[in-house]
Amino acid sequence: MARTDPKKDVVIIGLGWTGSIAGIELAKEGLDILALERGADRDTVPDFQYPNVADELRYGVRYGFMQKPAKSTVTFRHAQNETALPMRHLGSFLPGDGVGGAGMHWNANTWRPQAEELRLKSYVTEEFGAGIIPEDMTIQDWGVTYEELEPYFDRFEYMLGISGQAGNVGGKIVSGGNPFEAPRAREFPMQPLQMQLAPRMFRDKAEEMGLHPFPMPAAIASESYVNEYGMQLGPCNYCGFCERYGCLNYSKASPQTCILDALKRYDNFNYRTHCEVLKVELAADGKTATGVTYFDEAAQEEVFQPADIVIMAAYSLHNTHLCLLSGIGKPYDPVKGEGVVGRNYAYQMTGGTKAFFEDIEFNPFVGSGSSAYVINDYGTNQIDFAAEGFIGGAYIHASQLNGQPIRNLPLPADVPSWGAGWKKGIKDWYGHSMGVSLHGSNMANRDCYLDLDPTYTDRHGRPLLRMTFDWKDNDTRMSQFMKEKIERVVAELNPTSFKSSYKDTGAHYDIRPYQSTHNVGGTVMGTDPATSVLNRYQQSWDVHNVFILGAGSFPQNIQYNPTGALGGLTYWTLDAIRRDYLSAPGPLV
Amino acid sequence: MSTRTFKLSRRGFMAAGMAGTALATLTRHPFAHAAVPDLADYVPVFFSEYEWNFINAATSRLIPSHGEGPGALEARVPVFIDLQLAGDFGTAADWYMAEPHDAGASPLKGFQSPLTPAEVYRQGISFFDDWCKETNDSDFVSLDDDAQDLALVALEKGDVGLPDNLRDFFGLLLQNTKEGYFSDPRYGGNHGMAAWVYIGFPGARASFLEWNDPAMDNVEYPLGPVSISGERA
Ligand SMILES: Cc1cc2nc3c(=O)[nH]c(=O)nc-3n(C[C@H](O)[C@H](O)[C@H](O)COP(=O)(O)OP(=O)(O)OC[C@H]3O[C@@H](n4cnc5c(N)ncnc54)[C@H](O)[C@@H]3O)c2cc1C
Ligand code: SF4
Numbered sequence: 001m002a003r004t005d006p007k008k009d010v011v012i013i014g015l016g017w018t019g020s021i022a023g024i025e026l027a028k029e030g031l032d033i034l035a036l037e038r039g040a041d042r043d044t045v046p047d048f049q050y051p052n053v054a055d056e057l058r059y060g061v062r063y064g065f066m067q068k069p070a071k072s073t074v075t076f077r078h079a080q081n082e083t084a085l086p087m088r089h090l091g092s093f094l095p096g097d098g099v100g101g102a103g104m105h106w107n108a109n110t111w112r113p114q115a116e117e118l119r120l121k122s123y124v125t126e127e128f129g130a131g132i133i134p135e136d137m138t139i140q141d142w143g144v145t146y147e148e149l150e151p152y153f154d155r156f157e158y159m160l161g162i163s164g165q166a167g168n169v170g171g172k173i174v175s176g177g178n179p180f181e182a183p184r185a186r187e188f189p190m191q192p193l194q195m196q197l198a199p200r201m202f203r204d205k206a207e208e209m210g211l212h213p214f215p216m217p218a219a220i221a222s223e224s225y226v227n228e229y230g231m232q233l234g235p236c237n238y239c240g241f242c243e244r245y246g247c248l249n250y251s252k253a254s255p256q257t258c259i260l261d262a263l264k265r266y267d268n269f270n271y272r273t274h275c276e277v278l279k280v281e282l283a284a285d286g287k288t289a290t291g292v293t294y295f296d297e298a299a300q301e302e303v304f305q306p307a308d309i310v311i312m313a314a315y316s317l318h319n320t321h322l323c324l325l326s327g328i329g330k331p332y333d334p335v336k337g338e339g340v341v342g343r344n345y346a347y348q349m350t351g352g353t354k355a356f357f358e359d360i361e362f363n364p365f366v367g368s369g370s371s372a373y374v375i376n377d378y379g380t381n382q383i384d385f386a387a388e389g390f391i392g393g394a395y396i397h398a399s400q401l402n403g404q405p406i407r408n409l410p411l412p413a414d415v416p417s418w419g420a421g422w423k424k425g426i427k428d429w430y431g432h433s434m435g436v437s438l439h440g441s442n443m444a445n446r447d448c449y450l451d452l453d454p455t456y457t458d459r460h461g462r463p464l465l466r467m468t469f470d471w472k473d474n475d476t477r478m479s480q481f482m483k484e485k486i487e488r489v490v491a492e493l494n495p496t497s498f499k500s501s502y503k504d505t506g507a508h509y510d511i512r513p514y515q516s517t518h519n520v521g522g523t524v525m526g527t528d529p530a531t532s533v534l535n536r537y538q539q540s541w542d543v544h545n546v547f548i549l550g551a552g553s554f555p556q557n558i559q560y561n562p563t564g565a566l567g568g569l570t571y572w573t574l575d576a577i578r579r580d581y582l583s584a585p586g587p588l589v
Numbered sequence: 590m591s592t593r594t595f596k597l598s599r600r601g602f603m604a605a606g607m608a609g610t611a612l613a614t615l616t617r618h619p620f621a622h623a624a625v626p627d628l629a630d631y632v633p634v635f636f637s638e639y640e641w642n643f644i645n646a647a648t649s650r651l652i653p654s655h656g657e658g659p660g661a662l663e664a665r666v667p668v669f670i671d672l673q674l675a676g677d678f679g680t681a682a683d684w685y686m687a688e689p690h691d692a693g694a695s696p697l698k699g700f701q702s703p704l705t706p707a708e709v710y711r712q713g714i715s716f717f718d719d720w721c722k723e724t725n726d727s728d729f730v731s732l733d734d735d736a737q738d739l740a741l742v743a744l745e746k747g748d749v750g751l752p753d754n755l756r757d758f759f760g761l762l763l764q765n766t767k768e769g770y771f772s773d774p775r776y777g778g779n780h781g782m783a784a785w786v787y788i789g790f791p792g793a794r795a796s797f798l799e800w801n802d803p804a805m806d807n808v809e810y811p812l813g814p815v816s817i818s819g820e821r822a
Contacts, residue, residue: 194801
């Protein structure tokens with residue numbers, strides 16, 4: 001029997017980055033708010049405390065902080081004519097689970113999209129003609145412009161506390177920053193992170209070659225910092241246990257370090273953990289949500305939680321899943337090309353070259369999730385798509401993240417993977433390599449989408465989300481273009497040897513190796529209800545008291561990591577709710 | 590409702606964090622060798638005696654003792670694997686194991702066996718050893734080093750006729766061997782942090798601010814590793 005709890009003004013599904021921002025911005029309005037988080041409660045002390053957190057096996061390899069497939073996973077296939085099979089253990093992407101979401105174990109690379117990326121279809125059409133867009137490529141504009149979002153990107157970045165070097169302040173190009181970025185209103189709040197030898201070698205060589213290297217914009221404090229919520233960050237100590245770990249030092253921006261202690265001071269905000277939302281309930285006419293049903297792990301029962309506003313902040317894949325399970329928006333049908341929920345799922349193109357230097361000691365264990373020099377000379381707005389035969393772009397980076405030996409011990413091509421040769425090789429080469437990698441866009445396609453699996457269910461009996469996805473020629477061409485650029489820089493560095501790994505024509509998506517937790521699309525935003533789930537304020541077209549936050553809103557993937565973009569969009573939406581929706585609930589468009 | 594107390598001040602948190610860091614560099618834990626039984630005295634919790642002998646033999650070919658640095662046996666990798674298979678990893682506690690299974694599907698779709706890692710080891714060892722007996726007239730353990738290497742190469746290449754259910758056996762064995770070599774000693778392997786000392790990884794030190802200074806470029810890090818429990822080597 002389901003229990004029904006007293007009504008709330010707002011229920012928030014998930015307490016990661018977007019849920020935490022929604023919580024604090026709406027708490028300020030005095031609304032009665034309940035956030036439901038499916039995973040465990042977590043805070044710096046005790047969960048990220050030294051020395052226990054410095055445990056590669058537990059957190060880096062066994063995914064201690066991440067989603068447990070036993071409880072939540074997807075099925076996957078490359079094409080519609082295949083049977084999808086479950087992702088039985090994690091690999092390619094690592095969704096968060098627990099307070100802080102993936103926002104507590106991210107790398108903290110923090111980017112704004114280029115202005116052109118937010119109106120990609122218009123940009124391509126104007127610059128190169130619609131004729132260059134392949135027939136099955138379903139790219140579109142976001143319905144909101146860079147100029148509109150600039151103040152919200154700015155706010156998100158100052159809330160996180162970014163260490164970096166601006167490249168374009170108010171239209172003025174600043175040397176040492178990214179000259180290809182859209183204008184920002186002001187500098188970053190903190191000076192760039194300190195950089196290790198490997199990123200600096202890349203910077204010096206890139207500069208010598210006439211490229212424009214700049215430090216990775218990092219949501220990691222390089223100095224002491226206090227944000228708008230009064231939360232304090234201290235300077236990073238480059239501990240080398242950053243991505244996949246919670247920060248032991250109050251340096252990496254996370255919901256814990258930037259929002260949650262301030263949010264918990266609001267009496268009108270409450271949160272419950274180990275409470276997985278199963279479904280958003282709709283009124284009989286389907287035009288509004290009445291609340292959510294969730295499973296209360298402690299009580300071992302289903303609970304109906306009535307609410308006036310439902311904020312879905314469960315991560316892109318889970319937001320799409322909940323929409324499909326709840327009947328919010330029409331499910332996408334790839335055959336007819338109709339419907340919207342699950343449409344335009346996209347991912348991130350990655351690849352790179354490892355360069356080995358027998359005479360250089362890099363001390364690879366000195367690093368942070370965002371220790372990198374980057375070039376954006378081959379970014380989306382710098383490439384002649386018509387000439388190159390692809391749409392998209394990438395940034396290229398030389399990062400020094402960590403030297404954890406189970407996961408991060410690159411070896412030259414001639415070293416075997418076990419035996420006496422391996423044992424000798426690890427001694428010869430540990431600490432003698434650096435990587436230069438691409439991080440690139442991925443265009444949306446008609447046959448890459450999310451829907452409900454017909455066979456596999458979760459522990460609550462709900463169909464799993466099914467992912468149909470593969471790499472397309474457009475994106476592998478981009479990858480090969482970047483390979484050539486990267487290998488040119490690497491060769492100039494004159495390494496003892498180097499080894500490359502890039503997707504080439506015909507490459508199929510492999511769900512096993514980690515690539516990125518940058519799953520986008522599925523609940524796309526836009527200006528046309530026929531091709532988007534959400535309007536330009538990330539409000540459901542069909543169910544006006546449902547707002548959906550996260551990278552699911554991206555109509556195709558940008559060249560950058562998603563959180564800068566989705567964080568800015570979150571503030572943009574919260575502003576619209578506070579300014580317009582609360583006083584007159586209804587469609588904002 | 591959350592049961593945590595959130596009343597500690599932020600300053601208190603900071604102090605707690607710093608104290609933790611200070612501890613790492615100052616405390617001198619006695620090297621806890623005595624508590625750990627020698628590999629020869631270890632009584633496996635998961636493996637049978639027969640399987641235990643196989644794991645010892647196989648891991649010592651994957652990371653041989655000969656030459657510089659510890660081999661799998663000196664690092665007590667078999668102990669690590671035994672404990673892992675007896676625990677959540679072995680039982681696939683976190684994995685989605687529901688039916689139906691298509692163990693022969695494209696490897697790009699990931700692990701699809703209906704068997705847990707512990708079951709893959711158990712059946713994999715038995716199957717592979719039968720193959721060794723048929724092919725070499727000897728079980729794996731009794732083969733000489735070169736013959737063992739050849740047999741492992743065949744296993745790695747998928748040339749021993751393993752059923753689809755077991756096709757991840759070698760991959761798991763190799764991955765777990767490296768995990769046992771390089772993980773924190775609290776998991777039973779990397780005995781004495783010898784694998785970390787060997788390659789120059791400082792373990793759980795986790796504080797390197799001054800090492801970004803260009804003056805430290807190409808300077809070898811002078812300190813040995815610490816473990817999570819405070820051992821030093
Ligand atoms: C290893 C790693 C490195 C990354 N590095 C970067 C980077 O450098 N730069 C970058 O921009 N991005 C990075 N990301 C991605 C970044 O973490 C995400 O973009 C960001 O956290 C998304 O915020 P979100 O609020 O949408 O989701 P999350 O922060 O993941 O929060 C979602 C929350 O919802 C909860 N939840 C899900 N379903 C339910 C349900 N049904 N009921 C209740 N709760 C639910 C989850 O448990 C989770 O806590 C990285 C991710 C990973 C895993
Ligand atoms: S590298 Fe810096 S930001 Fe990252 S976890 Fe360590 S101290 Fe925190």
